[in-house]
Amino acid sequence: LQERGLEDSSCTEGFSVMVKESCDGMGDVSEKHGGGPAVPEKAVRFSFTIMSVSLLMEDEEDGEKKKAVSIFEEPKPNSEMSCKPLCLMFVDESDHETLTAVLGPVAAERSAMKRSRLILSIGGLPRFFTFHFRGSGYDEKMVRDVEGLEASGSMYVCTLCDSTRAEASHNMVLHSVTRSHEENLERYETWRTNPFSESAEELRDRVKGVSAKPFLETQPTLDALHCDIGNATEFYKIFQDEIGEVFQKINPSREERRSWRAALDKQL
Ligand SMILES: [Zn+2]
Structure with a gap:
C-alpha cells in the first residue's frame, strides 16, 4: 500500500480478489494408483489461481467513480506453481452426476463466498475482502459438462451461442456470446418440467441442447x-x-x- 502512496490506516475496505478456476480431466490414471480398493480409472482435478488483489478507491476528483489500485498480480498465471489444486477426484469427466455430487460442496462454498466478505486482521486493522470468480480454465468438454449442455457431438455446436451445426456452416463470420449460466439454469428447468407439454423434439429446440443441471458457472472463452x-x-x-x-x-x-x-x- 505504501508503495502505491496510500495511507495504510485508511485502506480497510474495498479489497477485491480475482480467482481463476480450472477443472480438467486427467485421463487414464489406472497405472498410477497401484493396488487397493477399486476406483474409477479416470481422475478430474479442480484447481484455482489467485490472479490479482486490488483495492477499490474513491476517485479524488470524482467522488462517484471508483478506481482500482493493484496490490498483487500473479506474475505467472499459467504456471503449475500458481495453480492450486483444491479437489482431486477419481471420476470420469463425462460422468455428470458424480462430478455434480463431488463438486457440489465446492460450488456451494463458492456461491457463499460470492455473497459475503472476508474480514482479515492485517497490520492491526480489519481489512474487508470480496471475491470474484472467473471460471475460464475449462476446455469445451468440461464446459459442456458443468453447464449442463449436450456432449460435443450435439447439433448445438457452440458453447457460446445457440448456433446449430447447419446454421454454423452457413455463417462462419458473425458470432456473439449469447449463452449464459443463468439462462442455462432456466432452460434446464424448462427441460425438466416441459411447461408447454411439447414433444421431445420441440422441447430440445426450445432449450437449445441443455439437458442436465448446470452446477458451475464458466466464463465464456475460446477453447484453445x-x-x-x-x-x-x-x-x-x-x-x-x-x-x-x-x-x-x-x-x-x-x-x-x-x-x-x-x-x-x-x-x-
Ligand atoms: Zn457460437
Whole structure:
C-alpha cells in the first residue's frame, strides 16, 4: 500500500480478489494408483489461481467513480506453481452426476463466498475482502459438462451461442456470446418440467441442447484446441488456393481443386 502512496490506516475496505478456476480431466490414471480398493480409472482435478488483489478507491476528483489500485498480480498465471489444486477426484469427466455430487460442496462454498466478505486482521486493522470468480480454465468438454449442455457431438455446436451445426456452416463470420449460466439454469428447468407439454423434439429446440443441471458457472472463452482446429482449416484453404494460383482463375473446376488438395496433402 505504501508503495502505491496510500495511507495504510485508511485502506480497510474495498479489497477485491480475482480467482481463476480450472477443472480438467486427467485421463487414464489406472497405472498410477497401484493396488487397493477399486476406483474409477479416470481422475478430474479442480484447481484455482489467485490472479490479482486490488483495492477499490474513491476517485479524488470524482467522488462517484471508483478506481482500482493493484496490490498483487500473479506474475505467472499459467504456471503449475500458481495453480492450486483444491479437489482431486477419481471420476470420469463425462460422468455428470458424480462430478455434480463431488463438486457440489465446492460450488456451494463458492456461491457463499460470492455473497459475503472476508474480514482479515492485517497490520492491526480489519481489512474487508470480496471475491470474484472467473471460471475460464475449462476446455469445451468440461464446459459442456458443468453447464449442463449436450456432449460435443450435439447439433448445438457452440458453447457460446445457440448456433446449430447447419446454421454454423452457413455463417462462419458473425458470432456473439449469447449463452449464459443463468439462462442455462432456466432452460434446464424448462427441460425438466416441459411447461408447454411439447414433444421431445420441440422441447430440445426450445432449450437449445441443455439437458442436465448446470452446477458451475464458466466464463465464456475460446477453447484453445478449437482455435487451433479453426486456424488449421483456414490455412489449409489458403494454401490450397495458393497452390492453384486461384487469384488468376475465375471459376476453377472441381477436378482442379481436387488436384491442388492432393498436392497439398502430399506436402503434409
Ligand atoms: Zn457460437
